[in-house]
Amino acid sequence: MHCVRKVTEDLYWVGANDYRTELFENIHPIPEGVSYNSYLLLDEKTVLFDCVDWGVCRTFLENLEYVLKDRPLDYLLINHMEPDHAASIAEVLLRHPETTVISNEKAFLFMRQFGFDVEGRMDTVKEGDTRCFGKHTVTFLLAEMVHWPEAMVTFDTTNGVLFSADAFGSFGNLGGRLFDDEVDFDRDWIDNARRYFTNIVGKYGPFVQKLLAKAKTAPIKMFCPLHGPVWRTNLGYYIDKHDKWSRYIPEENGVMIVYASMYGNTESAAQALASRLCDKGITNVRVYDVSKTHASYLVAEAFKYSHIILASVTYNLNIYPVMEDFLHHLKVLNLSKRVFGIIENGSWAIKSGTLMEKYIDENLKDCRIINSRVTINSSGNRSNEIEMDELADAIVKSVEEEAKLLEAGEKAVAEAQAAAEQKAALKKMSAKERMALRMKQRQK
Amino acid sequence: MGVTITNEPFRIRGKDERLKVIIQEGSNEANVNKLVEVLIGDGFDFSLEADMMGPVEEAERAVSVGMGIILKSNMPMIEELAKSAGAVLACSRPAYERIQVLPRERFVGMSGVKFTGTLYFACGISGAPQHLRGISKAHTVVAINKNPDAPIFKNCDYGIVGDMNEIIPLLTAKLNSDLPKPDPNAKPVQVKPEEPLYKETKATARGRYVCPGCGYEYDPDKENQTAFKDLPDSWACPECGVPKKDMISAVTLG
Ligand SMILES: Cc1cc2nc3c(=O)[nH]c(=O)nc-3n(C[C@H](O)[C@H](O)[C@H](O)COP(=O)(O)O)c2cc1C
Ligand SMILES: [Fe+2]
Numbered sequence: 017m018h019c020v021r022k023v024t025e026d027l028y029w030v031g032a033n034d035y036r037t038e039l040f041e042n043i044h045p046i047p048e049g050v051s052y053n054s055y056l057l058l059d060e061k062t063v064l065f066d067c068v069d070w071g072v073c074r075t076f077l078e079n080l081e082y083v084l085k086d087r088p089l090d091y092l093l094i095n096h097m098e099p100d101h102a103a104s105i106a107e108v109l110l111r112h113p114e115t116t117v118i119s120n121e122k123a124f125l126f127m128r129q130f131g132f133d134v135e136g137r138m139d140t141v142k143e144g145d146t147r148c149f150g151k152h153t154v155t156f157l158l159a160e161m162v163h164w165p166e167a168m169v170t171f172d173t174t175n176g177v178l179f180s181a182d183a184f185g186s187f188g189n190l191g192g193r194l195f196d197d198e199v200d201f202d203r204d205w206i207d208n209a210r211r212y213f214t215n216i217v218g219k220y221g222p223f224v225q226k227l228l229a230k231a232k233t234a235p236i237k238m239f240c241p242l243h244g245p246v247w248r249t250n251l252g253y254y255i256d257k258h259d260k261w262s263r264y265i266p267e268e269n270g271v272m273i274v275y276a277s278m279y280g281n282t283e284s285a286a287q288a289l290a291s292r293l294c295d296k297g298i299t300n301v302r303v304y305d306v307s308k309t310h311a312s313y314l315v316a317e318a319f320k321y322s323h324i325i326l327a328s329v330t331y332n333l334n335i336y337p338v339m340e341d342f343l344h345h346l347k348v349l350n351l352s353k354r355v356f357g358i359i360e361n362g363s364w365a366i367k368s369g370t371l372m373e374k375y376i377d378e379n380l381k382d383c384r385i386i387n388s389r390v391t392i393n394s395s396g397n398r399s400n401e402i403e404m405d406e407l408a409d410a411i412v413k414s415v416e417e418e419a420k421l422l423e424a425g426e427k428a429v430a431e432a433q434a435a436a437e438q439k440a441a442l443k444k445m446s447a448k449e450r451m452a453l454r455m456k457q458r459q460k
Numbered sequence: 461m462g463v464t465i466t467n468e469p470f471r472i473r474g475k476d477e478r479l480k481v482i483i484q485e486g487s488n489e490a491n492v493n494k495l496v497e498v499l500i501g502d503g504f505d506f507s508l509e510a511d512m513m514g515p516v517e518e519a520e521r522a523v524s525v526g527m528g529i530i531l532k533s534n535m536p537m538i539e540e541l542a543k544s545a546g547a548v549l550a551c552s553r554p555a556y557e558r559i560q561v562l563p564r565e566r567f568v569g570m571s572g573v574k575f576t577g578t579l580y581f582a583c584g585i586s587g588a589p590q591h592l593r594g595i596s597k598a599h600t601v602v603a604i605n606k607n608p609d610a611p612i613f614k615n616c617d618y619g620i621v622g623d624m625n626e627i628i629p630l631l632t633a634k635l636n637s638d639l640p641k642p643d644p645n646a647k648p649v650q651v652k653p654e655e656p657l658y659k660e661t662k663a664t665a666r667g668r669y670v671c672p673g674c675g676y677e678y679d680p681d682k683e684n685q686t687a688f689k690d691l692p693d694s695w696a697c698p699e700c701g702v703p704k705k706d707m708i709s710a711v712t713l714g
């Protein structure tokens with residue numbers, strides 16, 4: 017049974033929802049599923065923008081044929097070669113020998129590597145090239161390392177649709193509701209979106225920034241990403257989230273406490289710290305058991321909050337392995353610019369605090385570590401009460417300072433961005449227009 | 461509470477930065493006199509008093525005793541010193557576990573309480589790592605021990621090698637004598653540096669460049685401090701061969 021939606025008058029969503037896959041990329045749990053979005057444009061020529069995962073290929077083909085009716089498929093445009101989208105390319109090409117594939121050089125290389133036969137039907141494009149399909153003309157922007165090196169985005173200059181590949185995507189199945197204005201995104205989707213971005217593309221902040229800067233120069237009206245809702249109403253909200261995530265700026269000035277505990281003593285300390293913070297007026301606090309929470313959730317929370325307190329037992333003279341794994345995730349996803357605090361525990365040779373500090377010091381960029389540390393020898397005692405108060409006071413102070421720093425920093429960044437945009441706009445103007453603008457400014 | 465000494469300036473000194481001065485003036489008496497002179501010179505005022513049973517974790521000064529005391533019945537000697545030094549009583553873990561010189565909440569160390577005050581007399585304490593963990597934030601550590609190789613001497617500010625059972629009565633008598641008042645302006649205990657709230661991490665995005673072909677990150681810290689801009693134009697990404705000019709800065713705004 018077909019399951020499609022109209023995106024614009026001549027553009028259709030022909031993707032599929034996946035509720036069966038347990039682990040995305042065989043690593044991240046997706047209890048709320050995921051959608052693989054594919055879009056079909058019915059212009060004078062027909063154009064399919066990207067495909068879907070192999071697991072949902074049958075649904076996708078049904079959707080494609082339903083919208084295509086008896087028309088040929090003139091073009092298959094591939095923005096991103098990762099198999100969660102590209103695995104079905106071979107099947108589409110088998111069924112449509114008439115189709116020409118439009119993509120970039122690196123993507124074609126990947127197609128050959130993955131074993132898709134595209135010989136004799138390739139149309140290779142570069143950044144800035146255009147293709148006209150009748151009413152619609154599209155142009156291509158490379159989005160290197162916005163997940164993979166071959167990734168690009170395609171901008172429809174006719175109606176302002178940006179086919180944004182993995183950018184602006186999200187975990188979560190659509191369940192019929194396709195557009196951002198059909199869902200309560202900030203309530204129902206943002207956690208999935210953050211977990212998707214931070215775990216999949218988090219490492220590549222500088223490249224996402226580069227893409228966002230490029231995108232600013234285009235009059236974009238709609239994002240059509242490869243996962244999650246299509247954005248046609250509140251694009252600014254989503255751009256702002258991505259801007260923050262990719263600059264490693266916390267969304268919220270709050271405290272995430274992550275503990276690793278075998279017998280419960282470190283857990284008690286983590287909870288005790290959380291209560292002290294709330295008592296002192298810092299209530300934006302979340303506590304997580306590192307052993308019970310999949311790292312992808314912890315990573316997302318780490319990108320969300322400004323302060324991360326790590327509480328870990330010592331395990332064979334090392335950091336507790338699950339805690340070390342979490343730290344490793346933060347490192348490889350390039351989490352930066354956070355404030356850390358440390359609680360350590362051990363029964364005979366307490367090492368976890370010093371080792372966690374060393375790990376942060378060497379691997380997590382532009383972070384700060386609060387000097388007050390709590391050292392517990394098996395279970396908390398009277399000296400620990402004092403240390404705990406000191407740590408709590410230091411966190412309170414840090415949260416207060418951070419509020420000011422974040423505000424000042426974001427103001428400076430906004431000014432810098434506005435100045436850069438103005439410079440770019442001036443560059444685009446003719447000499448005459450520039451002169452007119454200057455005259456106007458002088459009159460003011 | 462009973463802790464009356466609060467006016468002493470506080471310096472944060474980690475155990476690695478201890479002065480490790482061994483006082484060697486000849487006789488025990490000469491050593492004790494020198495020690496007291498040095499402490500007064502540092503700004504300690506021994507006319508102040510404290511409740512010797514006040515909580516160790518909140519105390520400004522402590523007289524702490526280890527297995528060097530040999531018998532619990534020798535404790536009055538320690539109590540006298542605490543009284544004249546304006547200190548609380550404390551002990552090492554073995555002195556608590558084996559001869560119960562003091563109740564549980566008075567032993568200092570990794571598994572006991574931590575002393576974070578200004579002056580700590582370690583009397584007959586060898587200085588095992590577990591004990592040192594309990595005094596790492598103490599301002600000034602004085603060690604009295606008959607074993608010159610005891611680790612405490614590597615972790616103290618002032619040390620006297622000798623039998624505590626002979627030295628302590630001398631020290632008590634000296635502290636009870638008519639001592640000059642320290643002139644706080646003459647040579648104060650180093651002014652307390654406000655402990656900074658944070659340490660910054662070594663790792664930084666500054667100076668690093670990332671590759672658009674594979675995500676490889678060039679880190680000058682791992683390349684003999686060669687700045688990216690000083691690399692030859694022929695440099696290419698070691699992972700995927702992208703040329704130098706296509707690399708982008710790893711620094712993000714804000
Ligand atoms: C496999 C294993 C290895 C451990 N290794 C160390 C160690 O190297 N050093 C240490 O001080 N404690 C070690 N411990 C003890 C725990 O860290 C300790 O009991 C902890 O203080 C209790 O905290 P919890 O109640 O939060 O689990 C180890 C425990 C286990 C089970
Ligand atoms: Fe991808």
Ligand SMILES: [Fe+2]
Nearest residue numbers: 098100182242
């Ligand atoms: Fe994807």
